[in-house]
Amino acid sequence: MKRIPLLLVVCFSIITCVPLFAEDFQWNHPMFFEYAEGQTAPRTEVRDPCIIRDGDEYYMVFTMWPFRNREENKLHEPNQGGSPGIAMYRSTDLKSWTFETWLVKSDELPENCPYKNRFWAPEIHKIDGKYYLVFTADNWLKGEYNAPGKWGTAGYAFIGVADKVTGPYEHITWVDGGPCDMSLFGDDDGVVYAVSPKYDVFVRRMDLSRLSEGIITWIGEEIRAVACKNDDVGLEDDPDYLEGPWMEKINGKYYLFHAAIYKYPDKNKPHEYWTQLAYADHPMGPWKKDSRAHVFKGGHLAIFDGPDGKKWYCYRNESGMRDVHGKPCIDPIEFNSDETIASSEPGRMFYLRKIQTQTDHF
Numbered sequence: 131m132k133r134i135p136l137l138l139v140v141c142f143s144i145i146t147c148v149p150l151f152a153e154d155f156q157w158n159h160p161m162f163f164e165y166a167e168g169q170t171a172p173r174t175e176v177r178d179p180c181i182i183r184d185g186d187e188y189y190m191v192f193t194m195w196p197f198r199n200r201e202e203n204k205l206h207e208p209n210q211g212g213s214p215g216i217a218m219y220r221s222t223d224l225k226s227w228t229f230e231t232w233l234v235k236s237d238e239l240p241e242n243c244p245y246k247n248r249f250w251a252p253e254i255h256k257i258d259g260k261y262y263l264v265f266t267a268d269n270w271l272k273g274e275y276n277a278p279g280k281w282g283t284a285g286y287a288f289i290g291v292a293d294k295v296t297g298p299y300e301h302i303t304w305v306d307g308g309p310c311d312m313s314l315f316g317d318d319d320g321v322v323y324a325v326s327p328k329y330d331v332f333v334r335r336m337d338l339s340r341l342s343e344g345i346i347t348w349i350g351e352e353i354r355a356v357a358c359k360n361d362d363v364g365l366e367d368d369p370d371y372l373e374g375p376w377m378e379k380i381n382g383k384y385y386l387f388h389a390a391i392y393k394y395p396d397k398n399k400p401h402e403y404w405t406q407l408a409y410a411d412h413p414m415g416p417w418k419k420d421s422r423a424h425v426f427k428g429g430h431l432a433i434f435d436g437p438d439g440k441k442w443y444c445y446r447n448e449s450g451m452r453d454v455h456g457k458p459c460i461d462p463i464e465f466n467s468d469e470t471i472a473s474s475e476p477g478r479m480f481y482l483r484k485i486q487t488q489t490d491h492f
Contacts, residue, residue, distance in 0.1 A: 155437045155438070156225075157224055157225065157460060158225070159447065159454055159459045160447060160453075160454045160457035160458055160459050161224065161225070161227070161457070161458045161459060161460060162225055162226055162227070163176060163219070163227050163457070163458055164227075166217070166219075166228075166229035169194070169214070169217060169229070170195070171194065171195030174457065175195065175456040175457065176192045176193075176446060176456070176457060176458040177192060177193040177197060177430070177446055177456075178192055178193040178250065178251040178252075178374065178430045178446065179191075179192045179432065179444045179445065179446060179458040180192065180251075180252060180253045180254060180432035180444065181224075181432060181434040181444040181460070182254045182255075182256065182295060182432075182434055183434050183435040183436075184256075184295040186222065187220055187221070187222055188220070188221045188222070188224055188434070189218055189219070189220050189221075189230065189254070189295055189296070190218070190219045190220075190221070190227060190444070190458070191216055191217070191218055191219075191233065191252040191253070191254060191263075192252065192458070193213065193249065193250050193251055193252070194213045194214060194215070194216070194217060194249065195213070196211065196212060196213060197213070197250070198211055198212055199248075199283075199284070200212070200247070200248075200268075200270040200281060205270060205271075208237070209236040209237060209247065210236075210246075210247050210270040210271065211270075212236070212247040212248050212249070212270065213236070213247070213248060213249040213250070214235065214236050214237070214249075215232055215233070215234045215235040215236045215249055216232070216233040216234040216235075216249050216252045216263070216265060217229060217231075217232055217233070218230045218231050218232070218233055218296060218297075224437065224460060230296060231296055231297065233252070233263060233297050233298075233299055234249065234263075234265070234267075234290075234299070234302070236249070241271055241275070242269070242271075242272075242275045243269060243275070244267075244268065244269050244275060244276050244277045244286075244288075244304055245265075245267035245268070245269070245286075245288045245302060245304075246267070246268075246269045246270070246271065246275070247267060247268060247269060247270040248266060248267045248268055248270075248285045249265055249266070249267050250265065250266040250267070250284075250285060250310060250311070251265060251266050251310070251311045251374065251430065252264070252265040253265070253313060253314070253432060254295060255313075255314045255315070255316060256295070256316075257314070257316030257320075257322060257338075258316065258320055260291050260292070260293065261291065261292045261293070261294065261295050261297075261299075262289055262290070262291055262314055262338070263289065263290045263291075263292070263297075263299045263302075264287065264288070264289045264312060264313065264314050265287075265288055266284070266285040266286065266287055266288075266310045266311060266312070267285055267286065267288055268281060268282045268285045268286055269281075277304035277306075278304075278306075282310075284309070284310035285310050286304055286305070286308060286309075286310075287304070287305040287308025287309060287310070287312040288302050288303065288304055288305065288308075289302070289303055289305060289308075289314070289338065289341065289346065290302035290303070290341075291338070291341050291342070300342075301341050301342050301343075301344060303341055303344045303345070303346055305324070305346055306346070307348070308324065308326065309326050309327060309328050310327075310373075311326075311327050311373045311374050311375065311430075312324055312325065312326045312327075313325040313326075313374075313375050313376055313377065314336075315377035315378075315379075315413060317379065317413060318379070321335060321413075322335070322336045322337070322338055323335055323336060323377065323413045323414075324336045324348075325355075325375040325376070325377050325386070326352070326375075327371070327372050327373045327374065327375050327388065329358050329371050329372065330354050330355075330356060330357050330358050330372065331354070331355050331356040331372050331375050331386065331388050331408075332352045332353065332354055332355060333352065333353055333355045333377075333386075333413055333414060333415070334348055334349070334350065334351070334352035334353070335348070335349035335350050335414075336348060336349065337349055353414055353415055355386055355408060355410075355415055355417040356372065356375075356386060356388060356406075356408045356417060356419055357419070358371060358372050358390075360419075360423050362419055363419050363420075363421040363423060364421070365423055367392070367423075369390035369391055369392050369404075369406075370391050370392065370393045371390075371391055372388050372389065372390055372391075372406075373388070373389050373391065373430065374388060374389035374429055374430030374431070375387065375388040375389075376388070376431060376432055376433060377413065378433045378441065380441055380463075381469070383409060383410075383411065383469055384409065384410045384411065384412065384413055385407060385408075385409060385471065386407065386408040386409070386410070386417060387405055387406075387407055387431055387433070388405070388406055388407075388408075389403060389404070389405060389406075389429030389430045389431075390403075390404045390405075390406045390423070390424075390429070391403055392404065400450070402427065402448075403427065403428065403429045403448040404423070404424045404425065404426070404427055404428075404429060404448075405425050405426050405427075405428060405429045405431060405445070406419070406420060406423050406424070406425060407419070407420040407425050407470070407471055408420065409469075409470065420470060420471070422473055424473075425471055425473050426473060427448045427449060428445045428446060428447055428448040428449070428459070429445060429446065429448060430445065430446055431443045431444060431445035432444050432445075433463070436460075436462055438462070440462060440463070441462070441463045442460055442461065442462050442463060443460060443461050443462075443463060444458060444459070444460050445458070445459055445460075445461075446458065446459075447459045
């Protein structure tokens with residue numbers, strides 16, 4: 131169990147505000163989570179969790195079991211053998227989660243819907259007062275039902291919009307050229323960027339102003355933000371590919387988190403899944419990769435506003451520990467003195483640690 135002081139701000143005058151810490155916030159690894167009745171998964175495994183805070187409540191979406199690609203011998207199963215859709219869960223304390231609603235449900239969609247199967251890596255981003263749902267999907271019934279006219283190797287990116295975090299999400303539109311795990315970032319100036327993993331990680335401006343018409347427009351050229359190979363930081367160990375990117379602006383600096391998959395040829399050495407980082411002063415770069423490469427074990431994270439008003443991670447645990455591996459966990463982001471993200475030893479994200487929070491006087 132972990133504890134962090136909750137911040138209560140009491141303003142004594144126009145010029146003096148003293149934050150007071152009234153109680154301890156406690157959290158566990160993993161988060162207590164169970165699928166709602168009728169929604170089943172082995173070991174309550176949760177992949178690609180994404181938490182967004184809205185007011186005093188937290189909402190989570192994730193890749194639901196089964197996590198399959200299209201398989202001919204599974205097409206007779208419910209939802210053609212794939213995920214049932216995108217379910218949203220709600221919590222007021224980051225401890226217990228209850229089913230809130232379906233944002234997208236496969237068996238309620240028409241046969242020819244281009245986003246009827248897969249439903250990988252859903253994310254919700256609040257941009258200029260609107261909520262945007264981005265996810266990976268395709269249609270396994272017929273190739274021609276897909277927007278490009280064929281099945282995707284790993285699906286296609288779609289974006290929908292809503293006025294409330296709980297939806298309904300409307301105008302769900304295919305992103306031409308949008309890959310699996312594509313993420314969104316809305317900057318303070320209203321400019322929207324797509325962050326796309328395609329072996330390397332790329333960034334490009336995107337116009338969503340005509341989404342209600344089913345039109346998404348790319349703006350300018352894309353830039354390669356992060357290279358998969360690690361020779362740029364002097365490391366010989368290269369991941370097989372990068373996925374699950376997330377861009378965040380913290381204290382005026384841009385952080386690009388991404389997951390790196392290391393598949394070792396040695397059968398006695400298990401695959402590893404790490405979070406890596408890059409830093410920049412602008413979304414279009416130049417980006418500088420963190421020289422550590424392996425920042426912490428665990429990945430495909432999302433960042434949300436935590437109970438102390440600061441930035442927290444949510445991620446799938448990759449520590450290898452039987453009781454927590456594959457389950458959703460949370461932690462506050464910690465920084466080094468040079469504003470880089472503090473590293474963690476493999477598995478450390480599971481252990482207890484005390485977060486020191488300073489009281490500031492203005």
